[in-house]
Amino acid sequence: MKPGKTLVVYTTPRTNEQKLTLKIIRNVLKKYKISHKFANRDRLRKVQFKSRNFIIAVGGDGTFLRAAQFIDNQLLFGVNADAKNKEGFFMKADKNSFKKKIIKIIKGKAKIKKLSRLEARINGKKVESLALNEFFIGTRKSYHAAKYVIKIGGKRERQKSSGILVTTPTGSYAWAKSCCRRVLPLNSNEYQFVVREPYEGKIFRDYKLKYGILSPNQKIIIISEMLDGVLVADSVSKEYEFKNGSNAVIKSSNNHINAIWE
Numbered sequence: 001m002k003p004g005k006t007l008v009v010y011t012t013p014r015t016n017e018q019k020l021t022l023k024i025i026r027n028v029l030k031k032y033k034i035s036h037k038f039a040n041r042d043r044l045r046k047v048q049f050k051s052r053n054f055i056i057a058v059g060g061d062g063t064f065l066r067a068a069q070f071i072d073n074q075l076l077f078g079v080n081a082d083a084k085n086k087e088g089f090f091m092k093a094d095k096n097s098f099k100k101k102i103i104k105i106i107k108g109k110a111k112i113k114k115l116s117r118l119e120a121r122i123n124g125k126k127v128e129s130l131a132l133n134e135f136f137i138g139t140r141k142s143y144h145a146a147k148y149v150i151k152i153g154g155k156r157e158r159q160k161s162s163g164i165l166v167t168t169p170t171g172s173y174a175w176a177k178s179c180c181r182r183v184l185p186l187n188s189n190e191y192q193f194v195v196r197e198p199y200e201g202k203i204f205r206d207y208k209l210k211y212g213i214l215s216p217n218q219k220i221i222i223i224s225e226m227l228d229g230v231l232v233a234d235s236v237s238k239e240y241e242f243k244n245g246s247n248a249v250i251k252s253s254n255n256h257i258n259a260i261w262e
Helices: 016-031 061-068 098-106 175-180
Strands: 006-010 036-040 054-059 075-080 091-093 112-115 118-122 134-139 146-152 155-161 164-167 191-195 211-214 220-224 229-233 247-252 257-260
Touching (some): 006 016, 016 098, 054 061, 075 098, 091 257
Parallel strands (some): 006 036, 006 054, 054 075
Antiparallel strands (some): 146 155, 220 247
């Protein structure tokens, strides 16, 4: 399966290591006559992904997540531009292994994993961005307390906290892990929510909905009591306004990401 038209999404290189990684990728793609174009992650547009069926994200996990914002059915491959300094959870190659991995992809021997995503609606209007890791719901300024009502099934609770993370299985290994240290199996079809730094005093207290695992057919509903509330996907999407009185509905999406995963 030789990759078709390829788009290389990259982070502006700031070190010699990152520049070398991009150079190697360019040379390997030329050697194997793979049609390709380069696109800076800071200036991505949907039209750049049109007719491109293979996307290579070069950088760190943020670049992978940023590229995923524009992907529908394309195959996504992460390459760590600086393996000594970037975590690279999604990045399954570096400058040393890129050629070997491309050969495996050409021969159809690469492992492809389906990664689940989440979708959201605010006041009934579908949010354009899907979340591969998590949706964050909270205030635009992190030092402001987030106030809201959370509803799951027949349960309803008013809370005050630093915000909520609603995460996929892959997202449970990211930001959410630092909040609760619980993870979901990567092949799980469930998702979870985590309340960040819940505040409990005289009025806001005795929370029962601080963490939970949800099945694919469940929804989580959040009603804003914030003046400067926002909803953001994967920390890389645009900020969607989520002001007082607005309601957000989050659930599993049928639009997955197909990623090289080995």
